[in-house]
Structure formats: structure tokens, C-alpha cells
Amino acid sequence: MVKKIALSVKNLNLWYGSNHALIDIDMDVYEKKVTALIGPSGCGKSTLIRCFNRMNDVVDNCKVKGAINWKDKNIYGKGVDVIEVRKQIGMIFQKPNPFPKSIYDNVAYGPRLQGVRGKKKLDAIVHKSIKDAALWDEVHDRFSDSAMSLSGGQQQRLCIARTLAIEPEIILMDEPTSALDPISTSKIEDLVFELKKKYTVIIVTHNMQQAARVSDHTGFMYLGEMIEYDRTQKIFERPKKRLTEKYISGRFG
Amino acid sequence: MGERFEQEFEELKTMVLDMGKLSTEMLDKSVRSLKNNDMELADWVISKKGEIARMDDDIETRALRLLTLYQPVATDMRTIACCLKLNTYLARVGRYGKDIACVTKALKGKKHVSKLVSLPYMAKLVTDMLNDALYSFEHFDVSKMEDFSERDDDVDHLRWSIFRECLSYMMEEPKYIKQCANYIMVARYLERCGDNACKMNEKIHYMVTGVRVEVDKDYTAECCEDGGEPCQNKQEQ
Numbered sequence: 001m002v003k004k005i006a007l008s009v010k011n012l013n014l015w016y017g018s019n020h021a022l023i024d025i026d027m028d029v030y031e032k033k034v035t036a037l038i039g040p041s042g043c044g045k046s047t048l049i050r051c052f053n054r055m056n057d058v059v060d061n062c063k064v065k066g067a068i069n070w071k072d073k074n075i076y077g078k079g080v081d082v083i084e085v086r087k088q089i090g091m092i093f094q095k096p097n098p099f100p101k102s103i104y105d106n107v108a109y110g111p112r113l114q115g116v117r118g119k120k121k122l123d124a125i126v127h128k129s130i131k132d133a134a135l136w137d138e139v140h141d142r143f144s145d146s147a148m149s150l151s152g153g154q155q156q157r158l159c160i161a162r163t164l165a166i167e168p169e170i171i172l173m174d175e176p177t178s179a180l181d182p183i184s185t186s187k188i189e190d191l192v193f194e195l196k197k198k199y200t201v202i203i204v205t206h207n208m209q210q211a212a213r214v215s216d217h218t219g220f221m222y223l224g225e226m227i228e229y230d231r232t233q234k235i236f237e238r239p240k241k242r243l244t245e246k247y248i249s250g251r252f253g
Numbered sequence: 254m255g256e257r258f259e260q261e262f263e264e265l266k267t268m269v270l271d272m273g274k275l276s277t278e279m280l281d282k283s284v285r286s287l288k289n290n291d292m293e294l295a296d297w298v299i300s301k302k303g304e305i306a307r308m309d310d311d312i313e314t315r316a317l318r319l320l321t322l323y324q325p326v327a328t329d330m331r332t333i334a335c336c337l338k339l340n341t342y343l344a345r346v347g348r349y350g351k352d353i354a355c356v357t358k359a360l361k362g363k364k365h366v367s368k369l370v371s372l373p374y375m376a377k378l379v380t381d382m383l384n385d386a387l388y389s390f391e392h393f394d395v396s397k398m399e400d401f402s403e404r405d406d407d408v409d410h411l412r413w414s415i416f417r418e419c420l421s422y423m424m425e426e427p428k429y430i431k432q433c434a435n436y437i438m439v440a441r442y443l444e445r446c447g448d449n450a451c452k453m454n455e456k457i458h459y460m461v462t463g464v465r466v467e468v469d470k471d472y473t474a475e476c477c478e479d480g481g482e483p484c485q486n487k488q489e490q
């Protein structure tokens with residue numbers, strides 16, 4: 001079966017001032033698959049994932065060269081609507097960051113910003129997003145409660161529901177479970193598995209077993225370079241590069 | 254992985270090598286006990302049955318512990334998976350050694366039908382295969398196992414040649430039936446040990462290269478088609 005490419009990274013380089021943080025990155029991210037980025041701290045995986053929806057634009061002294069092609073255009077090209085890019089390529093962060101509002105309002109926030117009006121329409125979006133984020137059973141009878149009253153794992157799934165409400169194509173997750181307990185982690189992992197039926201997911205994780213469990217493709221990064229990028233089974237069973245083997249076996253990093 | 258993992262991992266490999274040495278020694282000594290009518294040696298082999306079973310359990314426990322505690326990947330994972338299979342194959346080899354020693358005991362005091370040459374030669378081929386597999390495991394080097402398919406063919410052909418030789422003796426002289434039936438059984442045990450060495454080869458190959466291979470699949474396919482009939486007989490038909 002031919003895999004469709006969702007994002008294509010071509011010769012991407014990024015500098016924070018004089019620090020060359022990403023070096024000649026080339027990779028294709030496949031549609032409706034989970035791609036994991038692994039590597040030791042400071043290797044550039046979070047920088048790379050932030051490139052996918054141009055979040056590095058807000059960093060001072062950040063310079064990007066190369067291309068990330070999405071829907072036949074370079075998202076770093078001239079005339080690209082960054083707001084549209086970030087709408088279509090949503091991000092979930094390491095620490096759950098719900099707004100200090102009700103559960104309902106958190107999910108309805110994005111659609112309201114986009115001009116969706118009418119309770120019926122908003123209800124439909126909120127209900128669907130919360131169901132898709134596997135949170136319905138736990139919150140359907142308390143939508144008006146504060147989002148801050150939820151547990152860490154529930155808050156993270158609420159953030160996922162908030163992202164889903166604006167119907168993105170690609171979901172970026174930057175260590176989405178590192179602040180969660182094992183049960184919440186397992187729920188998020190199950191959710192990622194479900195999400196890939198509809199969305200392309202890119203996940204940064206420090207947890208090697210998590211990358212092995214949830215992803216279809218894995219990229220190992222080191223000192224700003226993509227050392228090896230392949231099918232996850234291959235990376236964890238038979239990596240080509242000695243450095244990858246040493247890292248995933250826990251012998252450095 | 255930390256030092257504790259490295260230490261336990263190395264210990265696991267040593268445990269497999271120790272088990273391999275003992276199983277191979279049991280097989281070798283069992284055939285020598287048969288050849289020389291040596292009841293003492295046969296008793297020694299039989300006495301090691303419990304030790305083999307204990308080693309089998311210890312390796313399994315250690316391997317499962319490493320998998321659970323450290324969730325190894327890549328070469329570490331392949332090596333532990335290999336250890337978990339090798340202990341089973343080696344336990345079988347050890348048990349066949351014990352079974353052959355029991356044959357020695359059953360034939361106590363009986364003179365051999367003729368000079369026992371083929372069975373010890375077959376045992377030599379099989380123990381060489383086992384030793385080469387253990388060498389490959391220890392040194393992470395598959396070069397000594399490249400010709401296992403041909404070597405296993407030699408073992409299989411010897412088994413059928415012993416079978417035919419014994420059949421002739423039994424037809425000639427019915428008083429040899431008990432002894433010859435036992436020789437046929439021993440040849441069968443040795444042939445199975447050769448198969449186990451081939452299975453070890455497959456697992457060690459995967460451990461070293463990450464690639465799965467099948468040793469002697471033609472033989473397996475042909476025998477399966479014939480419901481277990483010897484391949485050579487099939488070719489002769």
C-alpha cells in the first residue's frame with residue numbers, strides 16, 4: 001500500500017542565534033500514521049516539532065532555512081497564512097494547559113474564535129471533540145465545572161479535545177504524558193492509537209517504550225541531526241546505526 | 254542500561270553457555286556409555302537430568318526478569334529472546350542424552366551386534382553442530398553455522414542408513430531385534446538433536462543479524478508432505 005505523505009521536510013536547518021540547532025533534516029511524515037521523535041535532551045526534537053506549525057517564529061534570533069512542504073506548499077514560503085497553518089496543525093504540550101474556564105468553554109473556545117455561533121452548533125462540536133478525546137464518560141454530566149477541577153490526565157485529554165474542536169489535520173504532541181501518572185499515560189496512548197484513524201500525529205517522547213508502542217515511524221535525533229528515521233519496528237528491533245542502537249538500549253543519553 | 258543490567262545480562266549469557274556445555278556433554282557421554290557399555294558413565298548422564306531442568310527454569314526466570322525490569326530493545330532484546338529459545342532446545346538435547354543413557358542401561362551386559370561406528374560418528378557430527386552454535390552465541394559470529402543445512406542433511410542420511418542396517422540385522426537374526434530397535438531409537442534421538450542445533454542456529458542468526466532465517470526448510474517441507482517419511486526414501490521412489 002502506498003503511504004501518502006502529510007508533511008515533507010527538505011534540508012531543514014534552524015539556528016538560535018549562532019547555535020545551529022537543526023542540521024539538514026530530511027524526512028517525510030505519513031498521513032494518518034503516528035510518527036515519534038526520540039533523542040536525548042537538547043537534540044532538537046522539540047525544536048523540530050515546533051517547526052511543523054511555525055511556533056519557532058516567536059523565538060528571538062531564530063532563523064530557519066529549508067522547507068516543510070504541506071499540501072504542495074512550503075509553510076515557510078512567502079504569503080503563507082501562519083494562523084491557518086497553526087489551525088490545521090495543532091499542538092499539545094507537555095504540561096496540560098487548560099484555560100481557567102469551564103470544561104465546555106475550553107473546548108468551545110477555538111470554534112467561537114473562528115466565528116461559530118449558536119448553541120446547537122457549538123454543542124455538536126464540543127460533544128464530538130470530547131468523545132473523540134475519550135473524555136465523554138468522565139465529564140458529560142459536568143460540562144460547567146471548571147477545567148481546573150479535572151485530574152492531570154483528564155486535563156491533557158481536554159487539551160486534546162480543544163485541539164480537535166478546530167478540526168486540524170495534523171496533531172503535534174510534545175511529550176504529552178511526561179507529567180502524567182501511568183493510568184493517564186495509558187489512556188493518552190490508547191487515544192493516540194484511535195486518533196490516527198482520522199489524523200496524522202507527530203509525537204515527541206522521552207519514553208522509548210511509548211514510542212515503540214504508539215508510533216508507526218520513529219526518528220532518532222542527536223545533536224540536531226536526524227540520525228535514523230524508519231519504521232518503528234525496525235528502529236527498535238534492528239536499527240541500522242550504531243548510535244541509534246546505543247541510545248535506544250539506554251547506553252547513553 | 255545501567256551496570257546492573259549489563260551484569261545480569263552477562264550472567265544470563267553465561268548461564269546459557271553453561272547449560273549448553275552440560276547438554277552437549279550429556280549427549281556425548283551418553284553415546285560413549287552406549288559404545289563402551291559403561292554403566293557408570295550412563296548413571297552420571299542420568300543424574301544430570303535434574304540439573305538441566307533447573308538450569309532451564311533459572312534461565313527462563315532470569316530472562317523474564319530482565320524483560321520485565323528493563324524492557325530491552327534491539328540487540329539486547331534479540332539476545333534475551335534467543336536465550337529464552339536456546340534453553341528449551343538445550344533442555345531437549347540434555348533429555349535425549351538422558352534417554353540414550355537409559356538405552357545403555359537397558360542393554361546392560363549385551364554385546365553389540367557389530368562394532369558401533371555409525372552412532373558415535375553421528376553423535377560427533379551433532380555435538381560439533383551444537384558446539385559451533387554455542388560458539389556463535391558466545392562470540393556473536395554466525396560464520397561457523399553457514400553450512401548447518403548440509404551438516405544436518407548428513408545427520409539425517411546417517412539416521413536412515415543406520416535404520417536400514419539395523420533392519421537387515423533384525424531380518425537376519427530376530428535375537429538382535431531388541432538391540433537394533435534401541436539403536437534405531439538412539440539414531441532418532443541424535444537426529445532430533447541435530448534438528449535442535451539447526452533451530453538454535455536460526456535463533457542465534459536472528460540474535461546476531463536481526464534477520465530471520467530458516468535452516469533446511471526443504472527437508473521440513475518434504476517430510477511434512479510425506480507424513481514423516483524419510484526424504485531419501487521419497488527420492489528413491
